[in-house]
Amino acid sequence: MNAVVVRPARRRDAAVLVEMMRGLDQEIRSLGHKVEDKITKETLLTDGLKREGWINALIAEIDDAPVGYSAWYRGYDVEEAVRQLRMADLYVRPAGRRRGVAQALVAALVALGRELGVGEIVWNVEPENAPSLAFYERIGARAWTRNRIMYLKLAEYRP
């Protein structure tokens, strides 16, 4: 089996990243959730893949072909006084699964986190996403039970 190589995504990876992001959207749709393919190469390049960007990514390759990615941004937990890496996405192409690609992506994210003085990685997962939950359990992750994720669309803000 050929080795998995993980490297930071560059701006020229935007198109392949968007293709894989849409693959992830498709998987989430297959779980019964409404997800639209809103990300485009242009929005990704405007918002990320650069210093001080809102989103960055790591790409996993086998024989120089992209097989998966994780997307991340910076976060902070004030109560715990700890720097966080927020994992926006984790995806491995179906043909590349169960070969340790996700494990290599998370290992690279952990290494990046250590470099940045980060104490934890945080992400969301759909409760029906059994393969992902099995993977996350395998790597030692836990679910928060004491709070819920909330969001406010700025267009819906009631001052």
Ligand SMILES: CC(C)(COP(=O)(O)OP(=O)(O)OC[C@H]1O[C@@H](n2cnc3c(N)ncnc32)[C@H](O)[C@@H]1OP(=O)(O)O)[C@@H](O)C(=O)NCCC(=O)NCCS
């Ligand atoms: C979840 C996902 C990222 C795992 O990627 P992967 O590269 O296949 O995972 P790995 O090969 O690194 O798996 C490592 C270990 O995790 C566990 N694991 C991974 N996938 C699993 C599955 N489908 N069922 C049970 N356990 C699984 C196993 O312990 C596995 O070790 P093993 O193969 O020696 O048994 C991949 O299935 C995926 O991309 N799913 C669709 C997208 C998605 O749902 N992403 C997460 C959104 S929150």
